[in-house]
Structures are given as structure tokens and as C-alpha cells.
Amino acid sequence: MIYLDNAATTIRKPQAVIDAVTFAMQSMGNAGRGFNDASLGASRIIYEVREKLARFFHAENPKQIAFTANSTESLNIAIKGTLTLGDHVITTALEHNSVLRPLYEMEEAGVELTVLDSDRQGRIRYADFKRNIRKNTKAIVCTHGSNLTGNLVDIGQVGQIAADYGLLLIVDASQTAGAFPIDVQEMNVDILCFTGHKGMLGPQGTGGLYVRPGLTVRPLKSGGSGVQTYNKSHPSEMPTALEAGTLNGHGIAGLGAAVDYLLETGIDAIRGREQALMRRFYEGVKGICGVTVYGDFSSWERCPIVTLNIGDYDSSEVSDELLTTYGISTRSGGHCAPLMHKALGTKGQGAVRFSFSHYNTEGDVDAAIQAVTELASECV
Amino acid sequence: MRKKELKLVVTFYTTADAMAMEKACKEQKAPGRLIPVPRAISAGCGLAWCAGLDARDALRQLMDRMDIEEQDIHECML
Structure with missing residues (x-):
């Protein structure tokens, strides 16, 4: 996993x-x-x-x-x-x-x-x-x-x-x-x-x-x-x-x-590692046709979270597919943040959240990018 | 039971204060040890710091220096 x-x-x-x-x-x-x-x-x-x-x-x-x-x-x-x-x-x-x-x-x-x-x-x-x-x-x-x-x-x-x-x-x-x-x-x-x-x-x-x-x-x-x-x-x-x-x-x-x-x-080292993984993932998915990434990425000084949707797919369906086909654990749905979803316009669809630990590897990130790429290709 | 003698007993509002006292005394090599609060002082539970009467000034200075808040300082037969 x-x-x-x-x-x-x-x-x-x-x-x-x-x-x-x-x-x-x-x-x-x-x-x-x-x-x-x-x-x-x-x-x-x-x-x-x-x-x-x-x-x-x-x-x-x-x-x-x-x-x-x-x-x-x-x-x-x-x-x-x-x-x-x-x-x-x-x-x-x-x-x-x-x-x-x-x-x-x-x-x-x-x-x-x-x-x-x-x-x-x-x-x-x-x-x-x-x-x-x-x-x-x-x-x-x-x-x-x-x-x-x-x-x-x-x-x-x-x-x-x-x-x-x-x-x-x-x-x-x-x-x-x-x-x-x-x-x-x-x-x-x-x-x-x-x-x-x-x-x-x-x-x-x-x-x-x-x-x-x-x-x-x-x-x-x-x-x-x-x-x-x-x-x-x-x-x-x-x-x-x-x-x-x-x-x-x-x-x-x-x-x-x-x-x-x-x-x-060192928390700076931990945060730096997590943000580098987040950045690698963001750079890998942001240009994929059909993928919408939410949030402000004008600075890398942010929590190591990338939240996205693929086309108009239900986020729960995407999260389920990521788990069952690719063995990747993410979080879908509302994330107990109802007003944020409302502001992002994702109240109905929810969103798929990828969040990183310093224990994750570049291989984990690349596998996730590949999975999102393949799922997105199905909806185009 | 031990023979009783007059001792200095410092009581605290919280267990955290008692722990702070124990740590400070160990670090500063100040005399005394933790004891359960004697019945003569309070019928409740909790921890107190017990030392010889001659330690009063040293403990007072240590508590002031380390910002440790005591509830009271008693003298009682223990």
C-alpha cells in the first residue's frame, strides 16, 4: 500500500x-x-x-x-x-x-x-x-x-x-x-x-x-x-x-x-522533505487534461497536501479506484470542511486529497502521478 | 513506624507543580523528597515536598528562582 x-x-x-x-x-x-x-x-x-x-x-x-x-x-x-x-x-x-x-x-x-x-x-x-x-x-x-x-x-x-x-x-x-x-x-x-x-x-x-x-x-x-x-x-x-x-x-x-x-x-528538514514530495506530485498532475487542482500553490510554504478532482467523477469513486487498482490510499469526500468545499465549488463532487509524510518516497509520488494520469485518460 | 520529628512540608495546587519541584530539587541538589500529603495538613490526596527544617531558605530561594508556585509551607511532625 x-x-x-x-x-x-x-x-x-x-x-x-x-x-x-x-x-x-x-x-x-x-x-x-x-x-x-x-x-x-x-x-x-x-x-x-x-x-x-x-x-x-x-x-x-x-x-x-x-x-x-x-x-x-x-x-x-x-x-x-x-x-x-x-x-x-x-x-x-x-x-x-x-x-x-x-x-x-x-x-x-x-x-x-x-x-x-x-x-x-x-x-x-x-x-x-x-x-x-x-x-x-x-x-x-x-x-x-x-x-x-x-x-x-x-x-x-x-x-x-x-x-x-x-x-x-x-x-x-x-x-x-x-x-x-x-x-x-x-x-x-x-x-x-x-x-x-x-x-x-x-x-x-x-x-x-x-x-x-x-x-x-x-x-x-x-x-x-x-x-x-x-x-x-x-x-x-x-x-x-x-x-x-x-x-x-x-x-x-x-x-x-x-x-x-x-x-x-529537525522540523525544517521534515517539512522540506514533505514539501518537496508535494511539489513533485503537484508538478506531475497539474497539467493532466481533466485534472483540477485546488488551493493556492503560489508558494511552496504550505501544508504537504494536493487536493484534486478528475473531470466530474465522484471523488469517492476515484479514491476507491486508486485503492483497489493501484493500492494508493487517499481521502475523498468532504473532509469535515463543508465551508471550504462550498468555496471551492466541490460540495457535490467532493475532492481527492493526497497528503504526504517525510517517510513517503519519490517512488510513491511517481506511482500516484501515473495512477492519476491513467484515470484521467479514461475520462477524456 | 519511624520515629516522628518536625519536618518542613511544601504543598502544591497541582501534581504538575509537585513534579516541577522534584525535578528542580534533583537538578539543584536541594534536599528533600516527595511524600503523600500528610493528614495533618489536608485530608485530600496529592503530593508534597518534605525536607528538614533547615532547608526552608534554600527551598524558598529555589522555588522563587524556578518560578514554582507552592500552595503552602508547613511544619509538622512526620
Whole structure:
């Protein structure tokens, strides 16, 4: 199988990640629950990973990193924990349903929502953020990179607007964490939501959020915390405030090993390799008769994603053919990005997404180009 | 059981704070060890840092330097 669905999850993980999870599953107690070697060992590992992530994202201190199961949980916490009745929030058409659906729920609860349009190439206009700020605007919720087109958003620029107007900036870094440099302080990010199983190369079921010091986020969950047992309320101090219940210690141990791998290999090197593969594929398919490629390719500094359609073929049919005839795994359909598909005009057809890992080879790319070429020739 | 003596006990709001304390003390070779929070201080659970009374100034300086937030510093028979 040639796996080109790395934007959904990176299927190949560094061996050190697998080893760390295995070791954790053989030795880890419940972090912060009791005083014994296994429990303390778990607490130490989890704290170390907190430290690594704080350094990785340039957080002020490790306590500002809370662990969750994935970006979706992080985004739900961030959105539902900061917005209240009467607030106004701005987001974009690039967003995934993990941003949009919590925002729609908040809209039903009395939050005003503005969604900024994109153009036909899936690009936002930064001036639109300023144009849509109201007296009651509380936050901007914005992706760092579209999971459909791979287009990047300049978070530094959005962060400057948020800072200038005293707005919270909540960033969905699902597609960029692990591959693109993220400095939450320099970019004026108030809450950064990330997942562990995509570019971070960690296990599924891991993720987290960075919360700026001094910002209080209402938790979604309350319960066991390992501290303040007889307090009727869940502790309000970070990171415990956002971490009710037993953490995924086994997965977090793997995520820590993944961060080590990213730092040792170098995220610039990883990103460069992925972008080179993306470019090779793009150059190979863009001129094929009947193929439409979506997104902005005016710069190679973008997520390693190429999304296309062949003629008016149903994207699911193309993806199925790629798998069954050529053994190539892609993603078809709506990609949980309804507004982006609407903007691209692909709501009915969907689109076929090819997304690359640094573990892919030129041979993988060339096989995919050949497959698209052959399928496209059938529709001419 | 051990013979009890007066000890310094630093409590924390979160497990993460306790872990930060342990790591900092190990790195700085400061005295003490983690213990379960004694009943005399809190009837809940959680971890505390326990050291001799003479370590108070050194630990205070270390926590200030390393930006570690304690909940309280107690003296109790342990």
C-alpha cells in the first residue's frame, strides 16, 4: 500500500514512539493518583512531556500545556470555555468541523458568529478580520492550515490584529503542529489546539492545548484530579483545571518520544522533505487534461497536501479506484470542511486529497502521478 | 513506624507543580523528597515536598528562582 493520507493521520511513526508506548504499557501507573513508584513514574514522564511541548511551542511554562485526546477536544474546551452569551466571534471558511460545530453550538447559545469567506483558491483576506470586528468581539478562531487545500494562514499576522484589538486568538494547529515552527508568544496566540497523531508523529488519542498564563478557561469536564479531594469544585489551577480524569499516559509517553524525534530530525528538514514530495506530485498532475487542482500553490510554504478532482467523477469513486487498482490510499469526500468545499465549488463532487509524510518516497509520488494520469485518460 | 520529628512540608495546587519541584530539587541538589500529603495538613490526596527544617531558605530561594508556585509551607511532625 502507498499511504498518502497523512493529513488524516500519519500512519508510520518513529520506532522510538512505539518503544515508548510499549514501555509505558508495561510500567506506567496512574499519574497523580497515589504514592507509589508506578504512579510517580507516570507523573514524571507526563511532566517531562509537558516540558517538551512547552519548549516546542515556546510556552511560558509547562503548566500552560494541558493534555486532551485530540484537537477536537482541545477546540471544544477553548471555544466553549471562553465564549459566553452576547460575545461575538470571528472565524474563517477554512475551518474544520471541529471548529465550526462548537461555534454553531455557541451561536445557538447566544454568541454572534461571523465566518470570513475565502476566494476560489481557498485564501482568506486578512483585512476582513479587522473589517468585521465589533464592540463585543471577544475572539478569533482560526486554523493555521487548511486540511482540505493545504493553504497556510499567517498566524503571526492574525495574532497582531488580535493583539491590537484586545481579542483572544484561538488557533487550530491540527495540520501544522510538528512540521511548522509555532511560537505562541511571538504569534500572540492565546490558546493553541493541537493533536498528537498527525504531524507530531505521536499516537492517536493524544493532543493538547496551550493556554496563555492568566487566561481562565471554563473546563468541559470535572472529576478526579488527584488533588483537593474534599473540594466540591474541580481545581482551577492549570493544567489540572482542564485535565479531569486519568490521562492517556501511555499515549503521552509516545508523544514525548515523538517530540524528541522531531527535534533530533529537525522540523525544517521534515517539512522540506514533505514539501518537496508535494511539489513533485503537484508538478506531475497539474497539467493532466481533466485534472483540477485546488488551493493556492503560489508558494511552496504550505501544508504537504494536493487536493484534486478528475473531470466530474465522484471523488469517492476515484479514491476507491486508486485503492483497489493501484493500492494508493487517499481521502475523498468532504473532509469535515463543508465551508471550504462550498468555496471551492466541490460540495457535490467532493475532492481527492493526497497528503504526504517525510517517510513517503519519490517512488510513491511517481506511482500516484501515473495512477492519476491513467484515470484521467479514461475520462477524456 | 519511624520515629516522628518536625519536618518542613511544601504543598502544591497541582501534581504538575509537585513534579516541577522534584525535578528542580534533583537538578539543584536541594534536599528533600516527595511524600503523600500528610493528614495533618489536608485530608485530600496529592503530593508534597518534605525536607528538614533547615532547608526552608534554600527551598524558598529555589522555588522563587524556578518560578514554582507552592500552595503552602508547613511544619509538622512526620
